[in-house]
Amino acid sequence: MPELPEVEIVRRGLEAALRGRRIVGLEQRRADLRFPLPEKFAATLIGRRVLSVWRRAKYLLLHLSDGQALIMHLGMTGRFTVAGSGRRGDVVLGDTDFATKADPAHDHVVFHLSGGTTVTYNDPRRFGFMLLAEEDTLDRHPLLAGLGVEPLGETFTAERLAKRAKGRKTDLKAFLLDQRNVAGLGNIYVCEALFRAGLAPRRGAATIATREGRPTARALRLVPEIQRVLTEAIAAGGSTLRDYRKADGSSGAYQEAHQVYDREDEPCRRRACGGTIRRIVQSGRSTFYCPRCQR
DNA sequence: AAAAGCCCCTGGACGC
DNA sequence: TGCGTCCAGGGGCTTT
Numbered sequence: 001m002p003e004l005p006e007v008e009i010v011r012r013g014l015e016a017a018l019r020g021r022r023i024v025g026l027e028q029r030r031a032d033l034r035f036p037l038p039e040k041f042a043a044t045l046i047g048r049r050v051l052s053v054w055r056r057a058k059y060l061l062l063h064l065s066d067g068q069a070l071i072m073h074l075g076m077t078g079r080f081t082v083a084g085s086g087r088r089g090d091v092v093l094g095d096t097d098f099a100t101k102a103d104p105a106h107d108h109v110v111f112h113l114s115g116g117t118t119v120t121y122n123d124p125r126r127f128g129f130m131l132l133a134e135e136d137t138l139d140r141h142p143l144l145a146g147l148g149v150e151p152l153g154e155t156f157t158a159e160r161l162a163k164r165a166k167g168r169k170t171d172l173k174a175f176l177l178d179q180r181n182v183a184g185l186g187n188i189y190v191c192e193a194l195f196r197a198g199l200a201p202r203r204g205a206a207t208i209a210t211r212e213g214r215p216t217a218r219a220l221r222l223v224p225e226i227q228r229v230l231t232e233a234i235a236a237g238g239s240t241l242r243d244y245r246k247a248d249g250s251s252g253a254y255q256e257a258h259q260v261y262d263r264e265d266e267p268c269r270r271r272a273c274g275g276t277i278r279r280i281v282q283s284g285r286s287t288f289y290c291p292r293c294q295r
Numbered sequence: 296a297a298a299a300g301c302c303c304c305t306g307g308a309c310g311c
Numbered sequence: 312t313g314c315g316t317c318c319a320g321g322g323g324c325t326t327t
Contacts, residue, residue, distance in 0.1 A: 003320060034303070034323085058321075076321055077305075106305085125304045127321060143323085170298060178298095179322080186320055261320090283299065286318085 002074045002094055004151070004184030005233035007058045010080065013093040014060065015053040017082040017117055022049045023064075025112030033108060034075060034129040044068065044132055045111075057147050057183035067135045071143065075127025084117040147183040151226050156182070158223045161208070162215035168205035174283050175205035182226070188261045189229055191288045195260045196225040200294040201287045202280070232257065260288040268293060 002010065026042040038044065048064040055061065062070040072078075079094040079102065092102075102122040109121040109130065121128075133141050148164075149156045164181055165172075175181055176190045185193070194201050199208070199218060208219040236257065259269050264279040268290040275292030 006320080034321095073321080075304095076319070103306095123304095124306070125319095125321095127304070168297085174298085188320060284301090285320095 003186030003189050004058060005230055006094060007055055008234050009237060010094040011053050011055040011060055013091060014080060017119060018050040018113060019052060021113040021115055021117060023111055024114050027110040029108050033123060033126045037130060038132045056144055057179055063135060069133045069135045069138055071131040071133055073128050075123060075125060077125045078123040078128030081120045082117060146180050148179060148181045149183060151182050151184055152230055158215040158219040161223055162210040162219040165205045166209040170205050171201060171282055172199060172203050172205045173201035173287050187285055191261045192229045192259060193226040195289060195294060196229060197222040198294055201282060201289050260290060263288060
């Protein structure tokens with residue numbers, strides 16, 4: 001599933017394809033994705049212009065003319081394909097499989113834009129969703145209001161994270177995965193950031209918390225590693241595991257830089273470590289880590 | 296309030 | 312080849 005870097009790359013691709021264009025038609029091929037599609041979905045969207053495409057955590061936010069916003073989430077397997085006018089081939093944004101072509105049976109929503117561009121949303125598992133909201137109520141939207149700090153924003157600091165971790169009874173891994181604490185991290189990048197920071201995933205979240213009003217050395221180490229892993233992933237075009245491809249349709253390359261994720265029983269890549277990557281399950285999800293490097 | 300399960304859904308990988 | 316089992320990048324919702 002797409003995490004922050006992948007969603008950000010989708011955002012950029014959508015903005016390039018949609019910005020300034022008008023939605024002139026919309027095909028809704030089923031009543032629901034994860035949630036029922038909004039009533040009057042097509043009627044609300046048709047005729048509006050796309051002013052910009054934003055991202056908050058793993059959500060995509062289309063700002064439309066006349067104060068309307070479209071909230072979208074890719075879930076695990078959502079992807080967009082951009083086709084049309086002046087392009088040599090289709091541009092695939094987000095979750096694709098290694099097969100270039102998505103199964104058209106899972107093409108759920110098709111946007112027709114002015115200028116002849118078509119944007120098709122495909123999502124086999126249908127964990128993704130689309131919702132409408134008034135632009136000026138977005139901050140208060142129930143799905144967005146509780147989200148934590150953007151890890152690539154200036155307000156993401158060791159002080160803030162350490163304060164947030166104070167008194168928590170949960171594992172550090174689960175704490176970082178919780179979107180209310182840090183918005184946009186997923187299973188891959190949490191594992192990768194913890195490895196880079198040398199922190200064991202099972203250690204208690206409170207062990208990075210503020211002590212005597214100051215963030216611990218662990219928090220000071222962790223925050224820049226989170227930022228670095230996300231920034232590098234965006235620069236590399238996101239991770240490709242089963243089904244993610246970057247904007248030009250080629251595979252993202254970041255999985256080649258994974259130090260731990262999906263590397264169970266393989267040697268630790270840190271020089272002179274000699275350890276073996278382990279897989280454990282935390283709150284029902286796989287965690288990969290190096291027991292030697294991460295304490 | 297916070298933490299831990301459960302569930303939504305399809306498809307790919309693997310073992311037999 | 313076919314079938315059963317397990318697993319998957321998310322997150323909302325319910326229960327403890």
